[in-house]
Amino acid sequence: MSITGSMNIWKTFPKGGLTPLPMKTRLKDRALWNASIPPLSIVPLLQHKGYPATCLVHPRETVREGMLIGRADSFSGAHVHSPVPGTVKYIEDITLPWGDKTPAVFIELGGEFSRLGKTVYTHPWDGLRADRLLSILADKGLVGMGSGIPVHRKLTIPEGRTVKTLIINGIECEPYLCSDYRIMVEKPEELISGARIAAAITHPGRTIIALSSDGKDAIGALRKKIKELKADIEVRSLWPKYPQGDEKQLIKVLCGEEISPRGTALDTGTVVLNAGTTLSIYEAVVLQKPLVEKTITVAGRALRKQANLKVRIGTPLSDLVEECGGFVQMPAKIVVGGPMTGWGVSELSAPITKTTAGVLFLSAKEVHDSRKTNCLNCGRCLRSCPMGLQPSALYKWVEHSAYEEARSEGLLDCCECGCCAYTCPAQLPLLREIRAGKMILHSGENV
């Protein structure tokens, strides 16, 4: 097989989507570097989808690097570890970019690192049973970087189900973001080990690493390592189109199966793990390292320099701005996450969490704001929708509070990829209204 996988570089999901996307190439070739350790870390006790962990520390208490500071109380919870050594200053409620309220531990840096700069020991995992591996993943507080679901929960396959395909998702289809790409280029061996561990837990029929066909370096690095290690893993490159990294679209392309909009990947016998998550599985099992570090892209024209960084969880955004040389112009928007699905924030005190894939400081020119007009019925939203919906129609139903009509038009199928609002020439807040409509329908269901 050739390096580019020539026969399938055009392969992609069939319906809608956006191509080409801006701002991808400029950052791709910048190697990862370690960001400085923040003097004050803000560690939320809730960093995934679920409930906050129970706080185990008190103000003025000394914590070690990697010490457990928040205990998950249930199967769907995730432990939280201290990313730095130091002293707990106080514990205070904060609001996360996506609106969840959670207590957060403020840790002032001080004392000696127990891992940083020390010799790293590797731990063999060959003989370990699946349940032992799962409990390691739970102990280390692993959370899916894309989905926010605890990894031990995701990899626990219910009785009677079999996994046909394990997909390592290295697509990273959002503009700007390329931290997963850097992981695949710089740490192919670790990534492959992570994939093998995940395979040892789920026993899939086949394992696929999926990535974008414009990432030649990563494809080359992975193919070479797979050959060297004689790993039973396929590398599949797909046409760079947004939202190719969405679980449903990815499964549609790689396995040829469509999941019902409200179904899960496991319905088709598939488990999808993000590339960053796979690396954290390796680090948790082989290096016995809890999830306290994260690879992110920090980008946007408001910054003096843009970078792919390894940062401690809990680093406030203000430290990242400093790391990148400060602002050359005032950002018009600050975004936590990718530009298509990320959350806008106004405060530089927001911390990096386990699911943050990047932070963007966008200039007004990158945001492309213009005046809102009437819907033109141009159909761009419909033609860009990967779920085959009519976003403008949904928008109008929701605007007129006709939620049941919107439901029958597929409101709840929306995957919130944002393609519709991205292409709308009338600048209508299509996704905002659709999301509002979904929330109203969901709250009705729970009553």
Added chain:
Amino acid sequence: MKQDIRVSSSPQIHDGASTTNIMWSVFFCLVPSAAWGVAVFGAPALRVLCIALVSTAAAEALCARLFGHPLTLWDGSACVSGLLIGMTMPPGVPFYVPVFASFFAMCVVKWTFGGLGRNWMNPALAGRAFAYFSWTHAMTTWTLPGVLRATDALTGATPLGFLKKEMARNTAFYRSPMEYLRTNGYPRSLFDGGLTDWLNAQILDPLGITLPQGYVDFFFGFMGGSIGEVSSLLLLAGTVFLLARKVLTPAIPAAYFGTFGLLVWIFAGLPFSGEYFSGDVLFHFLSGGLILGAFYMATDIVSSPVSLSGQILYGCGAGLLTFLIRSYGSVPDGTALAILAMNVCVPLMNRVLRPSRFGAGKAGKGRPA
């Protein structure tokens, strides 16, 4: 610093397309062709264009005022309609014709349904059709470009009108519409003869093709017709720009030209040679308002279908109707009427031809009721 930063829900970026820049790019792509009309038809053409633009803008402003909307002239949609109305009129039309056409287009077609984005017909075409049926004589009295004018005659027919008028007579002596025009004295420019000879000698002869005289005039715009429809070259240049900027969706014009060309090729030769598959496709593409209609009118984003399948059906329908009207109707061109008829079908197409929903009826927890 804080107040400068906007917090909004995703997506946080936009591709930069806006109503304003779509409308103004269409406007500026039409300008060269309108300017060509002024160049060949002279001051009367400029007068018609100006009257159409000013009265459309006035009608838009008046309606916005009446319906209590903020002034929407900046979005450019009224200016595009105004320019198109002017461009689809004969150069020598009396001043009140574009005025009434503009007011009908804006007040009746566009604003009674709620203004921008709500009209169910292309306002410019509806205005033109209104004028056509109200002042048929004025709307069918054509001027020839200055270079084609014989000393005594100021008026002359469009090629299609010329053909249609004489079709009742026996055309079987002629092999093609172009030959018919040539033999019966439809004027041609010296430029046409010169360039055709040069093309044949330098490029086409080695390929074994001969281009008959007449087509060069059609392509560059030396023929009778509406102000803005005669220069195929400049219209196509604007189209290339709009396609490259992704303002135009290629599906509609592709289906339109495809269907129309195929039908012409199969059937349009019958009155001449009596044979199938001998129609003169090039003649029909370059004459009348087909290029203006297919690229700038049928693709009007407001009054065309939203889904790809809808757009293809719409283009095919417009092609079929244009062919039927041109070949068998009483109107020589038919582009405008065909597109208007298809506009009317658009709401139905949008209802029926929609994309299939992802994962419908597939494995999983099943759909909510």
